[in-house]
Amino acid sequence: MPVNLTAPDPASLHPVPGVRLGITMAGVRKANRRDLSVIALDEGSAVAGVFTKNRFCAAPVQICREHLAAGAGIRAILVNTGNANAGTGEDGLARARQSCVALAAAMGIQPNQVLPFSTGVIMETLPVDRIIAGLPAAIAALRADAWAEAAEGIMTTDTLPKAASVQVQIQGQTVTITGISKGAGMIRPNMATMLGYVATDANIAPELLQSLVRDAADASFNRITIDGDTSTNDSFVLIATRKAAHAEISSLASPEGQVLRDAVIQVSQQLAQAIVRDGEGATKFISITVEGGRDEHECQLAAYAIAHSPLVKTAFFASDPNLGRILAAVGYAGIADLDQTLIEMHLDDVHVVTKGGRHPAYREEDGQRVMKQSEIGVRVHLHRGPARTTVWTCDLSHDYVSINADYRS
Amino acid sequence: MPVNLTAPDPASLHPVPGVRLGITMAGVRKANRRDLSVIALDEGSAVAGVFTKNRFCAAPVQICREHLAAGAGIRAILVNTGNANAGTGEDGLARARQSCVALAAAMGIQPNQVLPFSTGVIMETLPVDRIIAGLPAAIAALRADAWAEAAEGIMTTDTLPKAASVQVQIQGQTVTITGISKGAGMIRPNMATMLGYVATDANIAPELLQSLVRDAADASFNRITIDGDTSTNDSFVLIATRKAAHAEISSLASPEGQVLRDAVIQVSQQLAQAIVRDGEGATKFISITVEGGRDEHECQLAAYAIAHSPLVKTAFFASDPNLGRILAAVGYAGIADLDQTLIEMHLDDVHVVTKGGRHPAYREEDGQRVMKQSEIGVRVHLHRGPARTTVWTCDLSHDYVSINADYRS
Numbered sequence: 079m080p081v082n083l084t085a086p087d088p089a090s091l092h093p094v095p096g097v098r099l100g101i102t103m104a105g106v107r108k109a110n111r112r113d114l115s116v117i118a119l120d121e122g123s124a125v126a127g128v129f130t131k132n133r134f135c136a137a138p139v140q141i142c143r144e145h146l147a148a149g150a151g152i153r154a155i156l157v158n159t160g161n162a163n164a165g166t167g168e169d170g171l172a173r174a175r176q177s178c179v180a181l182a183a184a185m186g187i188q189p190n191q192v193l194p195f196s197t198g199v200i201m202e203t204l205p206v207d208r209i210i211a212g213l214p215a216a217i218a219a220l221r222a223d224a225w226a227e228a229a230e231g232i233m234t235t236d237t238l239p240k241a242a243s244v245q246v247q248i249q250g251q252t253v254t255i256t257g258i259s260k261g262a263g264m265i266r267p268n269m270a271t272m273l274g275y276v277a278t279d280a281n282i283a284p285e286l287l288q289s290l291v292r293d294a295a296d297a298s299f300n301r302i303t304i305d306g307d308t309s310t311n312d313s314f315v316l317i318a319t320r321k322a323a324h325a326e327i328s329s330l331a332s333p334e335g336q337v338l339r340d341a342v343i344q345v346s347q348q349l350a351q352a353i354v355r356d357g358e359g360a361t362k363f364i365s366i367t368v369e370g371g372r373d374e375h376e377c378q379l380a381a382y383a384i385a386h387s388p389l390v391k392t393a394f395f396a397s398d399p400n401l402g403r404i405l406a407a408v409g410y411a412g413i414a415d416l417d418q419t420l421i422e423m424h425l426d427d428v429h430v431v432t433k434g435g436r437h438p439a440y441r442e443e444d445g446q447r448v449m450k451q452s453e454i455g456v457r458v459h460l461h462r463g464p465a466r467t468t469v470w471t472c473d474l475s476h477d478y479v480s481i482n483a484d485y486r487s
Numbered sequence: 488m489p490v491n492l493t494a495p496d497p498a499s500l501h502p503v504p505g506v507r508l509g510i511t512m513a514g515v516r517k518a519n520r521r522d523l524s525v526i527a528l529d530e531g532s533a534v535a536g537v538f539t540k541n542r543f544c545a546a547p548v549q550i551c552r553e554h555l556a557a558g559a560g561i562r563a564i565l566v567n568t569g570n571a572n573a574g575t576g577e578d579g580l581a582r583a584r585q586s587c588v589a590l591a592a593a594m595g596i597q598p599n600q601v602l603p604f605s606t607g608v609i610m611e612t613l614p615v616d617r618i619i620a621g622l623p624a625a626i627a628a629l630r631a632d633a634w635a636e637a638a639e640g641i642m643t644t645d646t647l648p649k650a651a652s653v654q655v656q657i658q659g660q661t662v663t664i665t666g667i668s669k670g671a672g673m674i675r676p677n678m679a680t681m682l683g684y685v686a687t688d689a690n691i692a693p694e695l696l697q698s699l700v701r702d703a704a705d706a707s708f709n710r711i712t713i714d715g716d717t718s719t720n721d722s723f724v725l726i727a728t729r730k731a732a733h734a735e736i737s738s739l740a741s742p743e744g745q746v747l748r749d750a751v752i753q754v755s756q757q758l759a760q761a762i763v764r765d766g767e768g769a770t771k772f773i774s775i776t777v778e779g780g781r782d783e784h785e786c787q788l789a790a791y792a793i794a795h796s797p798l799v800k801t802a803f804f805a806s807d808p809n810l811g812r813i814l815a816a817v818g819y820a821g822i823a824d825l826d827q828t829l830i831e832m833h834l835d836d837v838h839v840v841t842k843g844g845r846h847p848a849y850r851e852e853d854g855q856r857v858m859k860q861s862e863i864g865v866r867v868h869l870h871r872g873p874a875r876t877t878v879w880t881c882d883l884s885h886d887y888v889s890i891n892a893d894y895r896s
Contacts, residue, residue, distance in 0.1 A: 133825040134818030134843070165814055167828070167844040200811030201845050310815050388797065388883070389891055396892035402609030405574055406719050409543030416542040419576070434543070435576040436610050474797070476888050482798055483805035 081363040081452055081472065083355035086241040088226035092254045094277040096120035096319025100219035101231035104212025106205055107160030107198060114209060115231040116181065116216040117155040117275065123319045124284035125152035125193070126291040128299075130312035136164035137174045137204075138194040139311060145178075145190045153191040155275065155315065156181050158198070158209050159234050162271060164310040165201040173206040180210040184217055197234055197260065197271035197311055229258040232273055235481075236260050236356055242348035246341045248334050249324035253280045255341045259299075259349035261309075271311035274299055274349050279321040280338050283328045290330060290342060291316035298346035301469045303385050304357040316342065354470045359477030362394050365470055366456045368408075372463035376413050380458060381469040383411035391474030394454065399445025401430055408458060420461040425454065490772040490861055490881065492764035495650040497635035501663045503686040505529035505728025509628035510640035513621025515614055516569030516607060523618060524640040525590065525625040526564040526684065532728045533693035534561035534602070535700040537708075539721035545573035546583045546613075547603040548720060554587075554599045562600040564684065564724065565590050567607070567618050568643050573719040574610040582615040589619040593626055606643055606669065606682060606720055638667040641682055644890075645669050645765055651757035655750045657743050658733035662689045664750045668708075668758035670718075681718060683708055683758050686726040689747050691736045693727070699739060699751060700725035707755035710878045712794050713766040725751065763879045768886030771803050774879055775865045777817075781872035785822045789867060790878040792820035800883030803863065808854025810839055817867060829870040834863065 097119060104114035119125070127146060129139050145152065156177060163170045178192040196204060229239035243256040261272030276294070295314050320326075327335045355363055366384050371377035384390055387407040393400040401423070408421065423431035425448040430440045448454060506528060513523035528534070536555060538548050554561065565586060572579045587601040605613060638648035652665040670681030685703070704723050729735075736743045764772055775793050780786035793799055796816040802809040810832070818827060832840035834857040839849045857863060 132815060132818035133822065134814050134827045162811075165811060165844055167842065200815070310811075310818060388887070392888055392891035395888065398892070402571075402574055402719075405543050406541060406609070409541035409719060413542065418543045433576065435574055474888060476885055478797070479801055479804065479883060479885050479888055482801035483807070 079361070080238055080356040081360050083238055083352055085238050086226055086229060091225040091241050091243045092245055092256055093222035093225070094254050094256050094319060095279040095321040096123060097277045097317065098220040098222050099224040099228040100216040100221070101224060101227045102212050102215040102219055104158065104208050106158050106208055112227070112231040113159045114212045114216050115157040115228050116213070116220065117228065118185065118220050119153050119317060120319055120321070121151070121153065123152065123317055124282070124287045125315060125317050126287035127193070127313060127315040128291055128295045130309055132310050132312070134165060134310045136162055136196060136311040137166055137170035138163055138196045139313060140171060141174050141178065142193045142195070142313065145193055148190040150188055150190045152193055153187045154181055154185055155193045155195065157195040157232050157273065159232060160198040161196055161202055161204050162198050162200050162311050163196040163204040166203065170204060173204040176206050177209050181213055184213050193315065195273060195313060197232070197273060200310065225256055225258060232258060232260045234260065238356055240349055240352035240356065242345045244341050244345055246337050248280065248322065248337055251322050251324045253322045253324070253338065254278060255345045257345045257349050259353055261353045271309045272299065272353060274314040274346065275317070276315070276342060276345055276349070277317040277319065278338070278342065279319045281320045281322045281324055281326050282318045282338060283326055286327065286330055287316060287318055290339060293339065294342045294346040297343045298350035302350045302354050303382065303469060303471050304354060351470055354472050357472035358481045359475040360472035361452070361475055362473040363453045363470065364394055364456065364472060365454070365468055367466065367468045368458045368460065369466035370460040370462060371465040374465045374467050377465050377467040378469070379411040379413055380408050380460065381467055383407040384456065384458070385469050385471040388474055391471070394449065394473035395475045397446065397449040399425060399430070399442065399449045401436065401445070404456065405431065405434070416460065417462070422459040422461065424457040425449065488770070489647055489765040490769050492647055492761055494647050495635055495638060500634040500650050500652045501654055501665055502631035502634070503663050503665050503728060504688040504730040505532060506686045506726065507629040507631050508633040508637040509625040509630070510633060510636045511621050511624040511628055513567065513617050515567050515617055521636070521640040522568040523621045523625050524566040524637050525622070525629065526637065527594065527629050528562050528726060529728055529730070530560070530562065532561065532726055533691070533696045534724060534726050535696035536602070536722060536724040537700055537704045539718060541719050543574060543719045545571055545605060545720040546575055546579035547572055547605045548722060549580060550583050550587065551602045551604070551722065554602055557599040559597055559599045561602055562596045563590055563594055564602045564604065566604040566641050566682065568641060569607040570605055570611055570613050571607050571609050571720050572605040572613040575612065579613060582613040585615050586618050590622055593622050602724065604682060604720070604722060606641070609719065634665055634667060641667060641669045643669065647765055649758055649761035649765065651754045653750050653754055655746050657689065657731065657746055660731050660733045662731045662733070662747065663687060664754045666754045666758050668762055670762045681708065681721045681762060683723040683755065684726070685751060685754055685758070686728065687747070687751065688728045688730040689736065690729045690731045690733055691727045691747060695736065695739055696725060696727055699748060702748060703751045703755040706752045707759035710876070711759045711763050712791065712878060712880050713763060760879055763881050766881035767890045768884040769881035770861070770884055771882040772862045772879065773803055773865065773881060774863070774877055776875065776877045777867045777869065778875035779869040779871060780874040783874045783876050786874050786876040787878070788820040788822055789817045789869065790876055792816040793865065793867070794878050794880040797883055800880070803858065803882035804884045806855065806858040808834060808839070808851065808858045810845065810854070813865065814840065825869065826871070831868040831870065833866040834858065
């Protein structure tokens with residue numbers, strides 16, 4: 079059961095001028111399943127992406143990096159589910175290239191104007207013939223208002239499609255930011271991948287886009303964790319069709335740049351949090367804020383130590399306000415000269431730890447009340463500097479073990 | 488159910504000349520439970536220890552470091568279960584000191600000749616009065632052949648006592664190495680701690696002991712992981728009573744030094760592996776060897792990434808030879824310039840991955856056969872250098888979640 083997550087209302091997903099989406103059933107792994115999506119971008123669109131840091135990155139990730147670096151102007155995004163084309167060596171690269179060639183030919187563009195994405199089973203041969211055979215139907219289906227279908231078309235074992243959309247005003251013009259994401263564990267049994275696509279019609283200088291996608295990822299997809307496993311295929315792509323009638327945004331620090339940046343981050347955070355809410359076996363959505371660090375890096379060390387601790391995660395599952403486990407995770411996070419006697423901790427509004435020990439006024443039933451909620455905030459103050467960070471995670475339940483222990487079938 | 492582990496046969500645990508052990512029921516947390524142990528050491532004994540790196544280290548750990556540094560000659564070890572005296576601030580330190588003062592007075596030694604250890608509930612006040620009241624009975628019970636009872640006396644939620652003993656010949660003299668350990672998760676629900684005590688009568692120069700205990704820890708307790716959580720109280724202590732009649736060992740590189748070192752490591756590894764075999768919910772014992780690294784550090788990064796991955800651990804639980812998960816863990820282990828096309832992987836004798844992809848001759852049923860075993864060897868070759876390491880872990884089962892999600896009661 080996803081935690082406070084519902085399928086997006088298609089009417090709430092504003093089309094983005096210059097973006098059309100076509101989804102079809104190509105039978106990549108299973109029949110009668112929407113498993114092939116094409117996103118067509120008008121000429122003049124700018125595209126930037128961030129990709130998995132996993133050294134075992136999948137073939138399509140390698141090609142995405144190559145095609146973005148080529149700078150020919152990305153015009154199409156191709157996503158298949160059912161097969162991740164990861165751990166497939168030279169043959170996997172060749173097959174991913176074949177799919178780009180086929181889509182480029184069908185759309186009258188160059189192969190290096192296509193970004194390919196694959197998600198699904200690892201270490202199996204990509205059935206590229208089926209993907210190529212499905213392209214005409216996907217292209218024929220291209221529509222501006224198909225975001226909800228695309229959100230469904232990129233799902234693997236997600237229980238719900240994930241999409242978000244906002245509109246903002248820039249110089250009196252309505253600008254749209256709409257996106258979709260998928261991924262329920264960092265890696266499913268052997269389904270790989272978190273994918274995120276966000277598009278806007280904002281007229282932003284192309285050279286700013288890489289910085290914006292990095293900022294957005296750092297504020298969203300890079301702040302979520304389900305099980306700490308980094309997939310071979312994780313990708314997040316930001317598209318700007320630059321069709322909006324406002325003057326070109328030439329700085330993210332300008333008022334217009336900030337409005338756009340905030341809106342892109344808002345959509346990205348919704349998409350990222352939706353992945354956690356649909357996390358494998360999740361019953362709780364947990365926001366972990368660590369503040370008072372010397373720099374953001376050490377705040378992240380502590381936040382992820384808490385978020386990744388199986389002991390902390392099972393305590394959340396059990397609604398057990400087990401303070402020792404959280405403090406112990408902070409203690410082993412790797413902050414070398416941490417002074418434990420300065421640590422403060424809150425569970426939502428409840429002050430549970432002061433000066434590294436139990437707060438004198440803390441009562442177990444207050445902690446228990448917060449731990450029983452479906453949304454829980456943990457706030458740790460290190461009292462050694464001005465930095466802070468927040469990460470989002472879910473609990474570790476019996477269902478997580480069941481889902482991941484199911485033999486691939 | 489522990490994995491291939493049985494309670495030690497008391498007769499197999501050789502007494503160590505110069506060491507006597509006394510165990511009693513002090514009612515620290517529960518009645519009728521052996522929860523207080525005193526280990527008395529003859530004058531002239533040398534003692535060295537390694538302790539948790541957790542910044543939230545418990546009060547007794549701080550005092551152990553202080554007393555070892557004082558150099559007055561450790562004559563007694565005091566261990567209580569039922570309460571970890573962690574997260575207890577200045578009051579916790581004062582209570583731990585009180586216990587040392589009381590034991591020293593009863594034994595006619597100085598307080599800084601006592602090493603105190605506590606394991607059990609975190610963040611609750613140490614009932615030091617009950618511990619002090621129990622000391623006379625523990626002292627009265629001191630015997631050289633009480634190792635099996637001591638192994639039981641330091642248990643918290645372990646399902647079996649853990650002990651090991653070997654004898655070696657040094658210059659025609661029989662030298663004994665006997666030890667005990669406890670700890671079934673790195674931290675239990677809110678029971679803390681891995682503890683290990685190894686004693687020998689070998690006549691080793693006291694200044695070599697710290698180096699030997701570090702080597703032994705690095706080869707044993709520092710190579711095990713159940714859930715990646717580092718406790719606030721983890722401690723490993725090596726005692727040399729120096730009673731054996733051989734000439735003093737003045738170098739660990741001498742033939743005698745090597746015999747002793749190997750034997751201490753052997754006992755330490757048995758004790759460490761016993762903790763994994765009794766890991767919370769464990770159904771499989773897994774040895775992960777990473778070789779071909781540039782240095783041992785990067786081998787450890789990869790080995791622990793595999794050992795800590797919940798996805799890998801649930802795959803072991805399910806007997807699922809899910810290669811993608813293991814390769815993905817190697818990929819995100821943090822080895823920056825890892826070349827995925829060089830990776831080889833074996834499951835026991837089965838060659839599953841070659842050049843970063845599935846071995847052409849690999850058949851799923853061969854992987855499946857190995858994964859069904861209760862003891863599994865994973866061997867990954869990075870092919871980038873001469874270093875290697877091995878770590879031991881267990882799988883992640885439904886019982887792990889059940890045990891750790893049980894509300895403290």
